[in-house]
Amino acid sequence: MTNWTLRDLEYWDEKIREKVAEIGLDCYPQEFEVCDQNAMLGYMAYHGMPSHYPHWSFGKAFEQTKTMYDHGVSGLPYEMVINSNPALAYLMRDNSLCLQILTIAHVYGHNDFFKNNFTFKTTDAGETIASFKARADRVRGYIEDPSIGAEAVELFLDAAHALSFNRSRNLAIRKLKPAEQRARLLDAARPPADAFAGLHKRVEATHPDLTKEPLEPEADLLLFIRDHNRDLADWQRDLLTIVDEEARYFLPQIETKIMNEGWASHWHHRIMTSLDLPQDLHLEFLVRHNQVICPHPGGLNPYHVGFMVWRDIEKRFGGEGSKEALAKLMEVREVERDVSFLRRFLTEELCRELDLFTWKPRGEHLVVSEVSDEEHWSDVKNALLKQIGTGSMPVIRIHDANYRGRRGLYLVHEHDGRDLDMTHADKTLNHLKTLWGHEVYLLTYVRGKKTLMSVTDAGFDAKLVS
Known part of the structure; x- marks a missing residue:
């Protein structure tokens, strides 16, 4: 039995919104949905979305999480919040009143971060829910189409899901279109303007690399295959678009996990300590807050690390309550992602x-x-x-789409001192072959030696090369 009513939640939500306005957080309109444990398990399986296309992996995630929860191996999140406009958050029905208040305050921190951090500005938050529903409807249409069917869709999605984050990671960097890449390469090879006529034809004739695909190493694997595998059916191209669009939505959350959770924890602490809570709620809040931000022995708690770094920034740039500190906090939350955030401020x-x-x-x-x-x-x-x-994900780029003159896909791993896991490399190249339809080759280093991995009709192979 809960010790609160919806009227209680409305009351404390209003109080928290007043504090949010006083602080100067800039949020989307916020909506909350109270749900039970089964609904929360379902939202977790679908990555928080109220609508998502069907795939066996989501069912597996649901059953796995439910089994662990039923056996007491793991709990459920206090909340889930979606980067949308209006923002949508789920509250667990079994939470105590104190935990609901803390969660609501935490959600507004996430809301402000979603709206203002630069990595989230590459997608339209106002279209989030509708876009996920539209994609779900398209996938269900392909599944129900007797000429395609569920098995073909699932097998294709299996390969696409495995490669979905092999793409450009910094979405704020605008990618040049092929025509722009070609123009830039031509300009680099250009002699004085009046040197001779027919410049472009002559340069392209003497620089065959200008006409091959890709013109520059390509990180967006799914989109490259979508645009250059002429054997794909329209529904397959659309599935690649769908998977890439959803990866694009989730990528900012992966790239800002420490910042985002630390930011929400920093502000829920500030808001909760200013609410003049009854003593019993305040004491429970202290316990809950410490549970959220406590270090994890042998692991990294993003709430803990983020909270400590944000608090240190505030202290170093004027202290709690100062205009200078608040301005610095707002600036950092807008222009950084985890890597740059920790590089600059982890002392x-x-x-x-x-x-x-x-x-x-x-x-x-x-x-x-x-x-x-x-x-x-x-x-x-x-x-x-x-x-x-x-x-933690390897960077792999496509360098040639006609390797050895028979439409082979040639990729290069940007080795940073960490070797690829051979089992994962085997599976990844097989997924690429499924999508590309032809042989796939990957150049990397294994134990310091240059190695060419491949998947052909004969299977997986790895050979040392000079």
Whole structure:
């Protein structure tokens, strides 16, 4: 049984919105939906969306999460909030009144971040819900089409899902269209304006690379395949568009997890301590807040790290309540993502206070490699920067779409000292072959040696090359 009514939630929501306005947070209109545990499990499986296209992986996620929850292995989130306009958040019906108030305050922090951080400005928040529903309707249409069917759609989506984040990671950087790339390359090769007539034809004749695809290494794998695999059916091209659009929606959340959760935690703490809560609610709030931002032994709690960094920024740029500190906080939340945020503001003192360290395998065990002391803290910080956001995902770019003259897809792994997992590489190249329809080759390094991996009709292979 809950100890609150909807009228209680409306009352505290109004109080919190007053505090949000006093602080100067800039939010979308906010809507809340109260749901039970089964509904929350469903929203979790569908990544928070009230409407999503069907796929077996979502059902698997639902059953897995439900089983773990039923057996007490894991709990459910206090809330989920969607980057939309108006913003939509779900509140768990079984939460106590204190937890509902804290959650509502936390949601407004996320809302402000969604509306103002630059990474989220590459999608239209006002179209979020409608776009997900429209994509769901299109996929269901293909499933129900007797000439296509559920099996063909699911197999194609399997491959597309596996490659969905092999794309440009910084969405704020505008990608040049092929015509613009060609013009830039031509300009780089251009002699004086009056040197000779027919410049473009002569340059293209003597620079065959200007006419191949891609003109420059291509990171957007799904979109390149969509645009250049002439054997795809229209429904397959549309599925690639759908998967890429949804990856584009979720990518900013991956790239700003620490900032976003830290920002919401920073402001829910400020709001809750200013609400003049009854003593019993205040005491419960202190316990709940500490549970949210406490460090995770052996792991990284993004709420904890983000909260500590935001609080340190506030302290260093004027202190709580100062106009200078607030202006700095608002500036940082608008122009950074996790990698740049931590590169700029994770100091030596914070690394020590957060007790950050690196580890490495030794036999069957993991042992501490470096700790955040005066000598090694920057190494620990750099190791962290490689792991956050999409940093743990390898960067692979298409360099040639007619490799060896038989439409082979040739890719290069941008090796950063971390070798690819061979099992994952095998599966990834097979997914690429499914979508491309022809042989796939990937150049990388394995244990310091240049290696060409491939998937052909004969299967997966890896060979050392000179």
